Amino acid sequence: MNPFELIPTGIEGCFEIKPRIFEDGRGKFVKLFHREFFDELGLQSTYEEEYYSVSPARVIRGLHFQVPPREHVKLVSCVQGTLLDVVYDLRTGSKSSGRVFSLELSSEKGNMLYVPEGLAHGFYVLSESATFLSMNSKKFAPECDRGIRWDSIPFDWPDKEPIVSEKDQKMVSLDAFENPF
Numbered sequence: 158m159n160p161f162e163l164i165p166t167g168i169e170g171c172f173e174i175k176p177r178i179f180e181d182g183r184g185k186f187v188k189l190f191h192r193e194f195f196d197e198l199g200l201q202s203t204y205e206e207e208y209y210s211v212s213p214a215r216v217i218r219g220l221h222f223q224v225p226p227r228e229h230v231k232l233v234s235c236v237q238g239t240l241l242d243v244v245y246d247l248r249t250g251s252k253s254s255g256r257v258f259s260l261e262l263s264s265e266k267g268n269m270l271y272v273p274e275g276l277a278h279g280f281y282v283l284s285e286s287a288t289f290l291s292m293n294s295k296k297f298a299p300e301c302d303r304g305i306r307w308d309s310i311p312f313d314w315p316d317k318e319p320i321v322s323e324k325d326q327k328m329v330s331l332d333a334f335e336n337p338f
Contacts, residue, residue, distance in 0.1 A: 159197055159198060160177040160191070160194060167256065168253045169273075171246075171253075171271060171273055171276060172271045173270055174232075174268065174270070174271055175266075175269075201271075204292040205293065206295070208290075211237075211286060212286065212289070213320070216319065216321075217280070217282075217307050217316075217321050217325070218280055219243065219279015219280060220243070220245060220277035221302070221304045222275070222277050222303055223303065224301050227295050227298035228274040228301075229295040230272065231271075231291055231293055232272070233269060233270050234262055234267075234290045235288065236288050237286070238263065238264060238283075238285070238287030240280045240282050240283055240284070241261055241280060241283055242260050242262045242278075243279050243312060244257070244276045245305070245331075246276055247277055247338045257311060261283070263284075279307055281315060281316065304325065305328055305331050306326075306331070307325060307328075309331040310331055
């Protein structure tokens with residue numbers, strides 16, 4: 158029996174993943190990845206890079222992605238705190254092209270989001286602080302690093318004046334983005 162439950166999000170190829178959580182008197186144990194089980198579910202099961210970021214409340218990071226030939230799949234989770242994870246489907250041939258999906262990720266729930274290639278991704282920190290974990294199928298390639306402005310997609314963010322990096326503030330708006338997907 159596969160310990161991961163796949164929940165469709167309405168965005169083609171994008172899934173919430175709920176792992177089986179083991180709890181006892183010592184606390185909680187959550188398995189975030191298992192290659193054989195991911196293969197069984199038809200998900201990306203090789204990752205070249207993994208990183209985490211720590212952010213205070215009201216921070217938005219995103220909306221980021223890599224363009225071809227270094228586009229990548231992401232498996233993201235929140236291992237401390239709570240955040241609102243947001244994806245936008247940039248893929249012109251996708252049934253869900255132009256759709257937005259958001260999901261609360263938290264260390265309490267232990268849930269993850271599987272983000273396929275061609276989706277812009279970002280998050281907003283809901284708790285006092287949050288630690289975001291990302292596994293990427295391809296290494297970061299600065300020449301393929303792109304993004305769109307967080308406030309240019311059709312999404313009602315919980316904060317009209319969040320904390321955003323200078324880099325993210327200077328991203329092009331969705332309507333000015335030259336889409337390679």
